[in-house]
Amino acid sequence: MWLITRIVLQPLQRLRTGALAVSADTTGPQLPAVTSPQEVADLSRALNGMLDQLRTSMEATRRFTADVGHELRTPLTSLGMTIETLQRNPDLPASQRTRALEAMGVEHHRITALLTGLQTLARGDAHALPDRVPVDLGELLQEAVSHTARRHPTTFYRLNVSTPETVNGWPAGLRLAVDNLLDNAALHGRPDGTVDIQLAHEASTVRISVSDDGPGIPPDQRHAMKERFTRGPRTRALGSGLGLALVEQQAHLHQGILHLGQSPTGGLQATLSLPAADEPGPPGEPLADAPS
Template structure:
């Protein structure tokens, strides 16, 4: 009997020794290092091993996302905070500054404050995506979502002409996180306005490609050279011809949401002469439903 009990407890003892052996150095070396051994039996112990490894994987993913957020925030916030501090010092010491100089300093501070806020919001969203801290997916009415996003973009950029073209007879339905898809589309529309002509045109089209929907946002700006397009999807990437005060996170956010939804982001040449950003998302089942 004692021999049988030892055989049963042996897998649990292996799990206990492996758990005690996990330390910060193992965690720092990667997700695969901080794992417990796979146990084949008894079934209850094997299930426990699998559950614990899933939990460890989620914790490690979340931890690495937090570390990346901290590193990115520390690196990118240094410049705007320094600028903000300098302007505050100017205002503190310059009680006799002319009104127009004080106004310029205040405008610069407001711009830096907005930059910091946008940067933190973008970094938080990227960190949540890295940690896969996502809500339950749902079916997304792509036509309604696009109409709302374009309407919002028109209000933000009244000088820009947004042209939205949807399929006439069929509307694709996407399965995913509505807020994430909306975030990706908002960033594409914002980028098109910032990097196109000041009073230019942005074309927004939806096409079908097999079992996927393609959202195409095309602007009339300078575009992105072919050899720089993949680099521009990375965090904090800014092109040589970039216009505006973006955070450099827009396309990185779109790229992340595309991957989280099992899709892709491709950059090409717009028929307007600028950039064409193509967001491809898998269609939910049933694949299509009739247009209302």
């Protein structure tokens, strides 16, 4: 009986020893794999799955903290200097005071946008996502274009939806991706220019293309533009540098891909390719790249 008990408890002892070696290090060891008995093997798999989720969440939190500390330093310093100037000069002329307050408003907006973007990226890194639902992309695009046109009244948005298209995903995430593509086209396109938005279905893939008529981005710089905190050299506004990074993340989370190419007018064409609702892509496996 003692021998049988020892044999049965040996896998649990291995799990206990492995658990004692687990640390907060995101690259730390997993619990040892156990194949029998079945109940202990199931417990081992469940615990290792839980460890993977905790480490993913911890890594996302660490990255969020580092990014916040790095990116908020400049706008907060600028904001503090402006406040100090106003405090030291109570008799500042009205015109200078107005300019100082406007500068503070710009920095406040920048900080708010930066925090919103970083929080969204952190949630995506941690895979803190709701269940997928069918999303009507035609309806989503129409609403997004309507709202973006009000934010950029000097840009003309031209939407072409050939057929109704549906994908399985997260409406908020897809709307965030589309909003960032539309804003990016306005900021990098020609002043008073035109942005063309095309929704098309090719084989089992749905493609959203956003094209501007600006100077475009050289091919050797396009990949870097999808990295976090990368700002275009010729943008007309000071952004957070997270716009295309957010789109890239949503593309990955939806098993799609973001391709940056040249538009027919010589500007930038950003194409978000997603699996159609009847053709979901396998988790973690992106679609083939969109043609240039």
